[in-house]
Amino acid sequence: MKLSLLPLFLFAAISSASPTAFTPQDKTLLVKESVATPHRWTRLGRAPSDHSIRLRIAILQHDFSGLEKALYEISDPDHHRYGGPYVQGGSREILAPNSTSLAFVDGWLAFVRLSRKRPRRSPAKDWVSVNAADIHGCRQMLGYRKPKCILHVPGDVLARTTSYQLPRYLHEHIELASPPQCSRDRREPRATKKNAIGITGFLNEYANIRDLAAFYRDQLPAAVNSTFEAVSVYGGINNQTSAAGEEANLDTQFAFGIAYPTPGIFWSTEGTRHTNEPYLDWLDYILNSHQIPQTISTSYGDDEQTVPFTYARRVCQRFASLAAGVSVLFASGDGGVGDGDSEPAQQCYTNDGKHTRRFIPGFPAVTAVGGTTNIPEISASFSGGGFSDYFARPAYQHKAVSAYLDKLPHKTYDGLFNRAGRGIPDVSAQSRRFQIVWQGERILIGGTSASTPAFAGLVALLNDARLAAGRPALGFLNPMLYKHGAHALNDIVVGSNPGCGTSGFNATQGWDPATGLGTPDFRKLLDVVV
Ligand SMILES: *[C@@H]1O[C@H](CO)[C@@H](O)[C@H](O)[C@H]1NC(C)=O
Numbered sequence: 239m240k241l242s243l244l245p246l247f248l249f250a251a252i253s254s255a256s257p258t259a260f261t262p263q264d265k266t267l268l269v270k271e272s273v274a275t276p277h278r279w280t281r282l283g284r285a286p287s288d289h290s291i292r293l294r295i296a297i298l299q300h301d302f303s304g305l306e307k308a309l310y311e312i313s314d315p316d317h318h319r320y321g322g323p324y325v326q327g328g329s330r331e332i333l334a335p336n337s338t339s340l341a342f343v344d345g346w347l348a349f350v351r352l353s354r355k356r357p358r359r360s361p362a363k364d365w366v367s368v369n370a371a372d373i374h375g376c377r378q379m380l381g382y383r384k385p386k387c388i389l390h391v392p393g394d395v396l397a398r399t400t401s402y403q404l405p406r407y408l409h410e411h412i413e414l415a416s417p418p419q420c421s422r423d424r425r426e427p428r429a430t431k432k433n434a435i436g437i438t439g440f441l442n443e444y445a446n447i448r449d450l451a452a453f454y455r456d457q458l459p460a461a462v463n464s465t466f467e468a469v470s471v472y473g474g475i476n477n478q479t480s481a482a483g484e485e486a487n488l489d490t491q492f493a494f495g496i497a498y499p500t501p502g503i504f505w506s507t508e509g510t511r512h513t514n515e516p517y518l519d520w521l522d523y524i525l526n527s528h529q530i531p532q533t534i535s536t537s538y539g540d541d542e543q544t545v546p547f548t549y550a551r552r553v554c555q556r557f558a559s560l561a562a563g564v565s566v567l568f569a570s571g572d573g574g575v576g577d578g579d580s581e582p583a584q585q586c587y588t589n590d591g592k593h594t595r596r597f598i599p600g601f602p603a604v605t606a607v608g609g610t611t612n613i614p615e616i617s618a619s620f621s622g623g624g625f626s627d628y629f630a631r632p633a634y635q636h637k638a639v640s641a642y643l644d645k646l647p648h649k650t651y652d653g654l655f656n657r658a659g660r661g662i663p664d665v666s667a668q669s670r671r672f673q674i675v676w677q678g679e680r681i682l683i684g685g686t687s688a689s690t691p692a693f694a695g696l697v698a699l700l701n702d703a704r705l706a707a708g709r710p711a712l713g714f715l716n717p718m719l720y721k722h723g724a725h726a727l728n729d730i731v732v733g734s735n736p737g738c739g740t741s742g743f744n745a746t747q748g749w750d751p752a753t754g755l756g757t758p759d760f761r762k763l764l765d766v767v768v
């Protein structure tokens with residue numbers, strides 16, 4: 239299940255008018271960002287003037303590096319701050335823009351009235367959303383250039399532009415503008431009053447409680463009377479009388495079933511392809527919540543290249559502030575080294591206008607979960623893996639990933655991937671033939687959409703054991719997994735993840751870009767973490 243994140247830019251800036259206290263005289267407009275028309279989009283022409291959009295403006299955060307440093311410290315088992323308190327509340331200050339940036343942007347916003355509605359601000363003030371900014375207004379007041387209607391096959395027509403401008407003096411204060419739309423007995427209650435697991439739902443996916451009960455009757459009778467908390471984020475649907483989503487049912491049934499009796503939360507976030515950045519809405523919501531589950535699983539993702547870099551970086555920074563204290567798991571995708579299209583060899587080309595042949599890494603990868611199949615386990619052929627073109631390899635991954643690259647025959651896939659990039663996935667789990675209940679019927683389903691909630695269910699149980707032992711939750715898993723995980727994960731050494739007309743990467747001894755470090759051995763992981 240893919241989440242279509244299609245944030246193109248629609249923006250520009252003032253052309254003339256009286257300066258405010260915060261508006262310097264030099265209003266020279268400069269292109270802030272421009273991107274090529276993304277894969278599967280077509281330019282149709284000018285957008286209708288009465289069409290309205292929701293703009294988001296990201297103001298530069300003044301201390302992201304401080305947050306990043308703190309995140310690594312409290313996630314490193316050898317650091318004295320490991321598992322230490324910090325962040326959610328603290329992140330608000332760290333993410334906040336400095337006062338100069340706020341004053342400039344406020345002055346500018348007061349001046350360019352984009353909408354009759356007041357702009358909405360994120361808690362850290364680092365985002366401004368302008369609801370119902372109409373295209374006519376944008377053209378008149380911001381003089382933005384070349385608004386385009388772009389067709390997203392198979393049929394959505396959305397207003398987007400591929401380039402926007404800002405006055406020169408705002409470039410250093412505004413990071414980007416984007417349109418809306420980048421055997422212990424586990425059943426014995428232990429830390430269930432403190433622990434929780436959360437599942438995200440996007441694209442109008444919601445989970446059905448009767449199906450969950452039917453699933454429990456089949457698989458886990460002790461849980462049959464248990465349920466979960468369904469939370470609607472910005473109007474996300476939770477309709478128990480109409481058909482639920484297969485993805486949402488899969489995610490809740492396996493994550494909550496494995497983690498039982500850990501309380502479960504399911505967030506249904508408003509947003510289809512038409513509102514292309516539900517991650518940011520959900521992140522705003524969750525970062526402003528008082529109680530955040532210690533483990534969160536997401537089975538949605540996108541091709542990295544369809545997400546503009548600045549947007550990807552912003553989403554990544556938000557996830558970093560969430561990951562300080564929370565284990566955040568993402569499916570690595572179901573396209574092998576390609577993008578999962580039916581004609582992969584046709585689709586593995588860059589979006590940058592150069593149309594270069596390239597593997598297509600997935601996004602986002604916080605802790606990325608790939609897929610295996612069979613017993614003994616081998617890599618699933620669809621297991622999403624490879625190397626980010628946007629994000630450099632983090633230090634915690636350096637040793638494991640370099641060891642893999644050193645073994646690759648000379649010049650293998652030269653030019654097809656970024657040897658210096660963040661390697662994907664981190665871990666993997668069984669991913670085929672999951673039996674779930676959907677609309678009252680048993681069906682078989684699979685993909686990294688299945689391995690991810692399953693892995694997350696185990697992480698929730700690890701957190702349960704830690705909390706029961708009076709220790710803090712695991713938080714960001716990667717530093718721990720790369721340091722100690724090798725002893726507690728089953729190394730997968732057979733199989734590969736073909737795509738883009740190649741045979742992909744092989745599962746090998748140690749980390750590999752098909753199955754990561756391997757699949758969980760719960761007992762051994764428990765010994766590592768408690
Ligand atoms: C605020 O941030 C901007 C952009 O990075 C910088 O130019 C300015 O000097 C900073 N101001 C303060 C007071 O830190």
Ligand SMILES: *[C@@H]1O[C@H](CO)[C@@H](O)[C@H](O)[C@H]1NC(C)=O
Binds near residue numbers: 460461462463
């Ligand atoms: C579930 O609830 C029903 C009705 O109250 C009860 O008869 C049954 O024993 C409960 N099952 C479990 C496993 O708690």
Ligand SMILES: *[C@@H]1O[C@H](CO)[C@@H](O)[C@H](O)[C@H]1NC(C)=O
Binds near residue numbers: 477478479481
């Ligand atoms: C829920 O779905 C049913 C069946 O499709 C529909 O009749 C009903 O109006 C929906 N309820 C809401 C609140 O959307």
Ligand SMILES: *[C@@H]1O[C@H](CO)[C@@H](O)[C@H](O)[C@H]1NC(C)=O
Binds near residue numbers: 743
């Ligand atoms: C994968 O393994 C096969 C068989 O050993 C080998 O021929 C191939 O070169 C390997 N591919 C990569 C990318 O390492």
